[in-house]
Amino acid sequence: MMPTALPFWCSFALALCAAPLLPGIINRVKAKFAGRQGKPVLQLYYDLAKLLRKGAVISTSTTWVFAAGPVLSLATVFVALPLLPLGGFASPFAFQGDFLLAAYVLGLGRFFLILAALDTGSAFEGMGASREAAYAALAEPALFLCFLTLAGLGADEHIALHLSLSTMFTGTPSLAWLEARPEVLLLPLVLFLLLLVENCRIPIDDPNTHLELTMIHEVMVLDHSGPDLAFIHYAAALKLWFFSALLAGIVVPAIFSNPWVQLAVNSAAIAAVAVLVGVTESIMARVRLPRIAQLLGGAGALAALALMLTLIR
């Protein structure tokens, strides 16, 4: 762990700038699998620039809640992101229990996005909102179990901030499994699944389908347009970065003495996660909706297993 603030803020700036790259990478990987050329990697930047310049069509059924959804979903990710140890450096805001704050802040954004969807009075958007609410509720225990496992891994009362994201996600598990603790290998698996759920990727949700009946996240934002849609897309990209950074935080060991090398390796790991998401999307089909609950239950069970095995050591 480097107590340097500069690399941390550089990583934060990088996250803000480079987050829209991740969907681009995913799309490129999917295109390559399908034997297509694919969209440019920078496509989301073009989209964002275009959307920010455009006007908006706002439904007459809606109220301020409709506008609050995109704004809050973006603002909450802005707030949650610097709580993470970005680029492998402890956050300057780190405190005991910041994982709770991060989870609940993201919950706030999700809550208002759900409300914004219900505000339009559209049956499709209600459908998406209902699914998002239910699956988010089921994903929460699994996420907490992951956090607790990581906290248990370095559990020591004498370490200050042992219940902080900055201690959990600075590379401890990447080496721990070599020391006869292979159960931590389950964590990347569970976190990857949670990443797919929270960011609505295949096999949970298909961001590219054109069937509103089967979508979750995309169907919630059908009525948003212009800057609102830009906010939502950007927030989604940042959220993907957030979860990729979680994964990168546990697979990249904190062994590099040069902070910039550490930052580069972490960023490369985040890009690798995007590639992995692309591969997963290419080789898997969307599961049926009732199976999602089972999938999340399975993720929770795996995380619980990892936690138990960590605790008895």
Next chain:
Amino acid sequence: MELFLVALALLVLTASFLAAASLVPQVPSIRLCVHIAGPAGIILACALGMAGLFHGSWGAVVPWQAPWGLPLGGGALALDGLSRCFLLPVFGLGAVCAFSGAASLFHHDIGHNIAAHWFFYTLLVLALALVLTARDSVFFLISWELMSLSPFFLIEFDDHEASVREASWVYLVAAHLGAVVLLGFFALAWHMGGSSSALFAGLSLSPAMGSALFVLALVGFGAKAGLAPMHIWLPEAHPAAPSHVSALLSGAMINAGLYGIFRTYTLLDIQGGTPAWWGWCLLLLGLGSALTGIIKASGQSNLKRLLAYSSVENMGIMLMGLGTGLIGMQTGHMGIATLGFAACLIHMINHAAFKGLLFLCAGEILHAVQTVRLDLLGGLQQRMPLLGAAFAVGAAAIICLPPLNGFAGEFVLALGLATGVTLPQMEIQLGLLAALTGLALVSGLAAATFAKAYGIAFLGEPRTRLAANPHLPTAYNLVPLAFPAAACLGLGLAAPQLFALVAQALPLPQEVLAPHTAPLRASLHTVVLVGLAGMGIVALLVLWRRHLLRGAYSQKNSTWGCGFQKGTARIQYTDASFTDPQTEVFSRLMGVQVQSSMDKGYFPAHASYSIEAPDRLRLRLYAPLFDAVRRLCDACKIIQSGRIHLYILYMLATLVALLLWGFAA
């Protein structure tokens, strides 16, 4: 203490005035007088009481002995930190609900004896204040009985409706079954201590005796607190009661049950330390209540029933805090104990703010639309923006979203449970962490439930004509909502100060607390800072969005309808469809009953689909139990034949039996 006593005296005065007014004929001049003087007296008394609470040190015990005695006991009162904590919601909500009630009853009173209503309201506030400060068993029980009885008359406000009468009966029976157990509790404590006030001086007991008292207290007080499986009166009573009464009952009265359990724990001194299972029992009961409450809440379509079940959930969370505290004490881990106890009290105070707000909002919906059934509402946000905003604040607070107040309590509790990671014993670790996982599930489900409550009731298009043209609330109706709404935001931003206040009331010596409170206050400060930063970012984004939209071409149009531009409001998602994914997972626990009828054939003529989630515990456990009791009593009626010579025969038989018994001995 003096201010507090003055407040009590003012409450007594108001009550006696109202009692007198309720007995004379209800001429308009008297009614007007009652309409104004009754609530005003209550609000003034509550304000005085509130000032009294903040007068003097929270860490000290201030006793007061009434100069007159009571039969079998004395009128001993005392104010200490714990009492002050629990009195905060009583006075706060007491005043706000009186205000709101005055505003709504002033316009809507038809044929009710308003003086009687305000009399029982005053009595409830007074009895609550006495229960929370009484230091004598007999005095406590008398106050408890007053506190249990007066809501019966408050709930029965609309007593011309059969459902209301039934609900108030359910309440009365539940309250008295609890009171019977409490009678046993105090009798046993009196027996052990030797005097009626011995319990409140602290009892030193053997583990077996202490556990017996603990279980009695848990059942007796738990019935009042609405802990599962003794919660069944809550979802019956709250929808039936007027909303300002529901708010007071849910935000302040059920806390008395929690207070009882908390106080009992601090008073029992067990030789060899508190038994380990006490804490686990509370934690498990709390988690069970929280899960039952929220799962049942998510299945409800009546907004007030939903809120009632959510009270069960929140009481469960508070009890989890208490249990965590006990476990921390028992394992000697004072950090966990501090966090657990503090979480219990913080969440209790916060719960009063947001639950009071939500019930008052539900009352305004009821006035505006004449129903609180979610599937008949919709589109209210557009028609009543301020009411909608108040409900949105309450909903966001109750699902513990930062920067509102609900987050602080859940944060402290979760942190306490997570600290379990560092404990050496695996069983305790696993227990605490499993509880935390359960808490995460509860909060996720709560988010879904209140997204449903707010989204279906206030957003989208109105589903009925009544919802489309609501009877708009006046400013008098909305002003009372501003207080709890401001409390939701204010307490959220003052979380470190609230924690510091509550920390003085914990049953732990200050020197033990000090090393654990400082880091937590720092954490809460960071939370508040992050919250403020978030609000700043939101403000900036809103300005930016406005700027972007100002320059661009924007228009208003109807919602995209997949090509069908003339959809009806009935194609919207309803509360039942919104909950469907959860229903699939938790169907067993939710107890959802679906009734559908569909015409077979190519041209369906009529179809109906309804979904409800009645309380299975009531239907499967309590109803058969009470039926069995009734059958038993019916069977006993056989001796009551109504023939006089048979009765004489009974007397003769009794006489002979007594003689036989007397001489044989």
Next chain:
Amino acid sequence: MATVLQIAIILLLLGNFAMLTANRLEPRIRLVSFQGALLAALLLLVPQQGANLMHNLLLAGAIVLIKVIGFPLLLHRTLHKVGLASHSAVRGSGHKYAVISGMCCLIFALWLETRLPFAQEIYPPLFFPAALATLFSGLIMVVGRMRALGQVLGYLVAENGIFLLSMPLMMESSTWFELSLLLDVFVAVFVMGIAINYISETFESIDVGRFCSLRD
């Protein structure tokens, strides 16, 4: 070495849960065969007192032969003969409870290890609870499955658990004992395979629920 051993143990536990969740018989048979392979690997990895490498190799070979190749072949054959291969198993919520009870059994096993000092001496870390959990998962499968074949699989898993428990205690002479036990099980499964054939001929289903009709 210790890391590889731990990975094998975790795989064993995961395999158990996968078996409890698996819907159909075919993947479960594959999982049982995978567990057999793990068993052979564990036999070579676990440090034993007075172990004879030759004997261990022999036993591992036998395990691979019987558990990894023999049983699955036999069971697949039975499956196809009975005509269940194409048939997916009944949909039900039973798996949810199977996984939860599996979790509870694992917690119990972990707790038991902390209470048994000798277990910590004899077994490598996590070995004892994993073995016990395997035994319990087998029993849960026997209790929870309605198909006779599923019960045979459960029985096999339970037997694997017992084998694991005895593994670190194995002496030189006990190798032969284990071998004969293995043969015993082989015969048992063989007989069951035949029995299932007959059951399916008689009842046109291998649903053991139908046995109820045999009572007086």
